Amino acid sequence: MDNSKSSNLERNTGYADLSRWEQEGGPEPSTSGSSTLQVRSRAGSTDFEDSHHPDGPIPVWLRESSKSFHWKWVPYPIRQSARAIARWTKGPDPPQKQKITPFFPTVQEAPVKLIARYFPRPIHKAGLLAFFLFSWLLTFSLVLRHSASAGDIKGYGKPQSIWCGASYWSGGNSCGLNGNRCRPFDNTNLAFRCPANCKAVHVLTPHAVGTQEINYKPFVIGGPAEDDRSQDISSYIYRGDSFLCQAAVHAGVVSNQRGGCGVVKLAGTHNNFASTIRNGIQSIPFDASFPKSFSFVYGLSSDCIKDLRWPLLAVTVVFTTILSLCTASTAIFFPTVFTLLFFHVGLVSDPPTTDSDYASLSSLIIGRFLPSAFVAAVFYRYTVKPQQRDLQAYFERTILWLGGAWVGSLNNYTFDFIPIQRLTPSDLAAQPGARLALVIIIVLLLSIAIGQIYYLRLEGRLPKYLSIYAVFATFLIICVIVPSLNLRIHHYFLALLLLPGTRLQTRPSLLYQGVLVGLFINGTARWGFDSILQTTAALRGEGPLNSLLPNITAVAVTASNITFTWALPPMKKGFDGISVLVNDVERHRWYHGEGEPEKTFYRDHKREKEYFRFAYMSGSSTADFTKAGVWESTGEWRGMEKGPSR
Numbered sequence: 001m002d003n004s005k006s007s008n009l010e011r012n013t014g015y016a017d018l019s020r021w022e023q024e025g026g027p028e029p030s031t032s033g034s035s036t037l038q039v040r041s042r043a044g045s046t047d048f049e050d051s052h053h054p055d056g057p058i059p060v061w062l063r064e065s066s067k068s069f070h071w072k073w074v075p076y077p078i079r080q081s082a083r084a085i086a087r088w089t090k091g092p093d094p095p096q097k098q099k100i101t102p103f104f105p106t107v108q109e110a111p112v113k114l115i116a117r118y119f120p121r122p123i124h125k126a127g128l129l130a131f132f133l134f135s136w137l138l139t140f141s142l143v144l145r146h147s148a149s150a151g152d153i154k155g156y157g158k159p160q161s162i163w164c165g166a167s168y169w170s171g172g173n174s175c176g177l178n179g180n181r182c183r184p185f186d187n188t189n190l191a192f193r194c195p196a197n198c199k200a201v202h203v204l205t206p207h208a209v210g211t212q213e214i215n216y217k218p219f220v221i222g223g224p225a226e227d228d229r230s231q232d233i234s235s236y237i238y239r240g241d242s243f244l245c246q247a248a249v250h251a252g253v254v255s256n257q258r259g260g261c262g263v264v265k266l267a268g269t270h271n272n273f274a275s276t277i278r279n280g281i282q283s284i285p286f287d288a289s290f291p292k293s294f295s296f297v298y299g300l301s302s303d304c305i306k307d308l309r310w311p312l313l314a315v316t317v318v319f320t321t322i323l324s325l326c327t328a329s330t331a332i333f334f335p336t337v338f339t340l341l342f343f344h345v346g347l348v349s350d351p352p353t354t355d356s357d358y359a360s361l362s363s364l365i366i367g368r369f370l371p372s373a374f375v376a377a378v379f380y381r382y383t384v385k386p387q388q389r390d391l392q393a394y395f396e397r398t399i400l401w402l403g404g405a406w407v408g409s410l411n412n413y414t415f416d417f418i419p420i421q422r423l424t425p426s427d428l429a430a431q432p433g434a435r436l437a438l439v440i441i442i443v444l445l446l447s448i449a450i451g452q453i454y455y456l457r458l459e460g461r462l463p464k465y466l467s468i469y470a471v472f473a474t475f476l477i478i479c480v481i482v483p484s485l486n487l488r489i490h491h492y493f494l495a496l497l498l499l500p501g502t503r504l505q506t507r508p509s510l511l512y513q514g515v516l517v518g519l520f521i522n523g524t525a526r527w528g529f530d531s532i533l534q535t536t537a538a539l540r541g542e543g544p545l546n547s548l549l550p551n552i553t554a555v556a557v558t559a560s561n562i563t564f565t566w567a568l569p570p571m572k573k574g575f576d577g578i579s580v581l582v583n584d585v586e587r588h589r590w591y592h593g594e595g596e597p598e599k600t601f602y603r604d605h606k607r608e609k610e611y612f613r614f615a616y617m618s619g620s621s622t623a624d625f626t627k628a629g630v631w632e633s634t635g636e637w638r639g640m641e642k643g644p645s646r
Contacts, residue, residue: 088457095460098506102393109392111326129332136319136340143315144347147308148358151261153300156191159261162244163353164198167219168266168292169241171207171542172615172646173579173586173622178291182240185292186268194245196259196307199280200416201246205543206430208584208645209284210611211628216421216431219243220250220283222273222293233296237270238283240292241584250281253296261304263297271608288583288609309348316344317406324398330388337402338376338521341409342369346525350412365525372524376517379496383503387513391505400507401514408518411491412526423489424539451508452501459504468500485533491523493532544644547623550578550614552640559607559635565598569616577617581625582610589617607633613645 102108119125152158168182169175175182199218206213209221221239224230238247244264245254254260256279270293275285320337327333346352346365353361391397407414418441419433428434456462479487495516502513551567569575569592577591580599588599603610609632615625624644631637 089462089466091457091460091462093460096458098455098459098504100391100393100396100505100507100510102396104395105392108395112328112394115326129336132319132323133336136315139315139319140312140344143308143312144358147305147312149305151193151304153191153261153263153304156189156263156297156300159191159193159263159304161193161195164195164201164243164245165219166192166244167241168244168294171241172625173581173620175586177586177589179585182292184266185240186266188266189297190264191261192244192248192264193261193304194248194254194259196255196257196309197412198243198245198249198254198259199256200412201243202421204421204427205541206646208613208625208628209286210288210584211630211641212284213645214284216419217284218246218281220246220281221286222270223247223250223276223278223283225274226276228274228276232298234265234298235295237267237273237293237295239270239273239286239290240266240294241290242283242294244294246281247294248296250276250278250283251296252279255306256280258310259307261300263300264294265297267293267295269293288611290583291585312344312348313410316340320402320406321398324402325394328392328394330385330391333388334380334384335373335376337405338373338517339369341405341518341521342372342525345409345522349410350522350526352526352528368524368528371529372521375496375524376520379499379517383499383513384517386503387505387509389505396507397510400510404511404514405518405521408495408515409521411519411522422539424486426539426543448508448512449501452504452512455504455506455509456501461503465501472497479533482533484535486536486539488530488532488534488539490527490530490532491519492527492529493523495520495523542646544646545624546644548573548575548616549624549626549644550616552614552626552629555629555637555639557631557635557637561600561602562631562637563598563600564612564614565596566614568592568597573616574618575616575623576619579615579617579622579625581613581615584611584613591617601631603631607635609633613640 115125115128119128169179170182179185201218202216203214203219204216206215207219208214220242222237222242224236228235233251233253236251238251245259248254248260248262248264249256253262269289269291271287271289273284273286273290273293275283277283320340323336324333343365346368347358347361351361352364388397388401419431419437420441421427421431423438428438453462456465476487479485499513499516499520502509502516548570550569552564553567554563554565556563556565564580566578569577571592577589578597579586580588580590582588582601587601590597590599601610601612609630611628611630613625613628615622617623625646627641627643627645629638629640
C-alpha cells in the first residue's frame with residue numbers, strides 16, 4: 001500500500017487518532033468534521049464530563065483510562081460524587097444575578113429625585129453635603145460639650161468623672177499590709193460623676209469575697225438590709241472594694257440610664273454587709289468586718305449634667321437616616337455613615353474610657369479612626385460597593401443596612417443579653433448559659449450561611465467564595481496551632497471574616513452587611529485592633545495563675561486565738577514568703593529567715609467570724625491564694641476547700 005492510500009485509510013478509520021493515543025498514553029477525541037466515531041454524552045449523564053478541548057467532549061471513562069490520570073486510587077463512586085458536587089457549585093447557566101426590586105419605587109426614589117431637581121449640578125450637591133456635615137458636627141459638638149460639663153455640687157464643688165468600675169480598693173495584697181496603700185479609711189468625701197449604663201459592667205475574672213467567688217456579675221458588696229425601708233441613703237453602707245458607680249446605682253444616687261453625680265463619704269471599719277436587690281443590681285453579702293467602707297451623702301443640691309448619650313444618639317440617627325434616604329451614591333453614603341458611626345461610638349455610646357477629658361478621648365479615637373478607615377476602604381471596594389451598585393431601594397437600605405449598622409455599633413446594648421464575654425474555653429465553662437448561647441449562635445450562623453450559599457450559587461460565584469473561605473479556614477487553623485499563643489476572635493475580626501459573603505444584592509445581605517460593619521466599628525472604636533493571638537497571661541488578666549498553693553500543716557484554735565503553721569515556701573520555684581489575708585485584707589507577711597513559719601491571730605470579746613487565705617510570695621508579688629478557711633464566731637475552724645482564689 002502506497003503512502004497516499006495509507007493516509008486515506010488513517011483519515012477514514014481514525015487509525016491516526018488511535019496511534020496518537022497510544023503514543024501519548026491516552027485517548028484523543030475525533031474531530032466533529034471527520035468520519036471517525038463520535039461519542040457524545042447524554043443530557044444529565046454522570047458518565048461524561050465537559051471538556052475545554054477544542055475537538056469536543058471527552059468521555060469520562062475514556063479520559064480516566066489514560067495513563068496520565070492520577071486519581072485512579074480514588075474509588076469511582078467518590079470521584080462520581082465529587083464531579084456532581086463540582087457541577088452543582090457552578091450554579092445555573094447562565095448565572096442569575098441578584099438584584100433588589102424596590103417596593104413602591106416611586107416613594108423610595110422620591111427624596112433622591114427631589115435633591116436632583118433642586119440641586120442639579122455636582123457642585124450644588126457638594127455644597128449641600130458640606131452643609132449637612134457641618135450641621136451634624138455643630139449639633140453633635142454642642143450637645144457633647146454640654147454633656148461633658150460636670151456641673152457643680154453645692155458645698156462640694158465640681159464632681160470628678162470616674163468610670164463604672166472605679167473602686168477605693170484593689171484585690172489580693174495590692175493595698176499592702178493592713179491596707180496602708182489604700183488609706184485613708186474614713187473622714188474623706190469625694191464628689192463624683194458616673195456615666196450611663198454602669199449596671200452592664202461585670203467582673204470578668206473570679207473575685208473572692210469570703211468563701212464566695214464572684215464572676216460575671218456587678219461588684220457591689222453591702223447596702224441597706226432587705227427590710228430597711230429608710231429613704232436616708234446615708235445609712236446604706238458598702239464595702240470599700242465595691243464598684244463606686246454601681247453602688248451609687250444600687251443606692252439610687254444616680255440613674256443607670258443617664259448616669260449622674262453624687263458625693264461619697266468614707267465610713268471606716270464596718271461589719272455584716274447586707275445583700276439586697278435594688279435598681280436591677282443584687283449586692284453581695286459579707287458577714288465579717290472590713291477596714292474601709294463608704295456611704296453616700298443625702299439631700300444634695302446640684303446642677304449636675306446627666307449623661308446625654310441618648311439625645312446624642314437621636315442626633316446621629318436622624319442625620320444618618322436623612323443621608324441614606326437622600327443619596328444615591330454609595331461613594332458618599334458609606335464613608336459618611338462609617339465616619340459618623342465611628343465617632344459616635346468612640347465618643348458617646350461605648351467610649352474606651354470615661355474618666356479622662358474629651359480632648360484626650362478625641363485624640364485616642366482619631367488615632368484609631370485612621371487605620372480603621374483604611375480597612376473600611378478595602379471592604380467597601382470588595383463588598384459594599386458591589387452590593388449597592390445601582391441599588392434604588394433607598395428606604396429598604398435605610399431600614400436593613402443602616403438599621404443593622406446601628407444594631408452592630410451599639411452591641412454593648414443590643415447584644416448585652418448574650419451571656420458570652422469572651423470566646424475562650426475557660427470563659428465558656430465558667431459563665432452560666434454561655435455554652436447554650438454559643439450553640440444557638442452557631443446554628444443561626446449556619447442557617448445564614450446556607451442562605452448565602454444558595455444565592456452565591458445562583459450568581460455563579462460559589463466556587464470562588466469557597467476558595468476564599470478555604471484560605472480563611474487555613475489561616476485560622478494555623479493560628480490555633482501556633483505554640484504559646486491563643487486565638488481570640490474579636491468583634492472586628494469576626495466582621496472581616498464574614499463580610500466577603502455579603503457581597504450579594506439581596507435583602508438579607510443588606511441586613512447582614514450592616515450588622516457586620518457595625519460590629520467592626522464598635523470593635524475598633526472601643527478596643528482598637530487588639531491582637532487575635534494572645535498569650536495565656538494576657539487572656540488570664542487578673543484570673544487564677546494555677547500556681548502552687550501553700551501547705552498549711554497545722555491549725556491550733558481556741559475561742560480567742562488561732563495559730564497557723566505552714567511548710568517552707570519552695571525557693572527553687574522562686575517563692576520566698578507567705579502572704580496571709582484576713583477578711584480579704586493582708587494582715588501578715590512572712591519571709592525566709594524571719595523566725596518560725598507560723599503565725600497566731602487574736603480576737604477580742606466580740607468574736608466575729610473571720611476568713612483566712614494564704615498565698616506564696618515572690619518579693620511583694622503573690623501567686624494564687626487558697627480558698628478561704630473560716631474561723632467561726634463559736635471558735636470552730638472550718639478548713640479551706642481545694643483550689644485557688646484571687
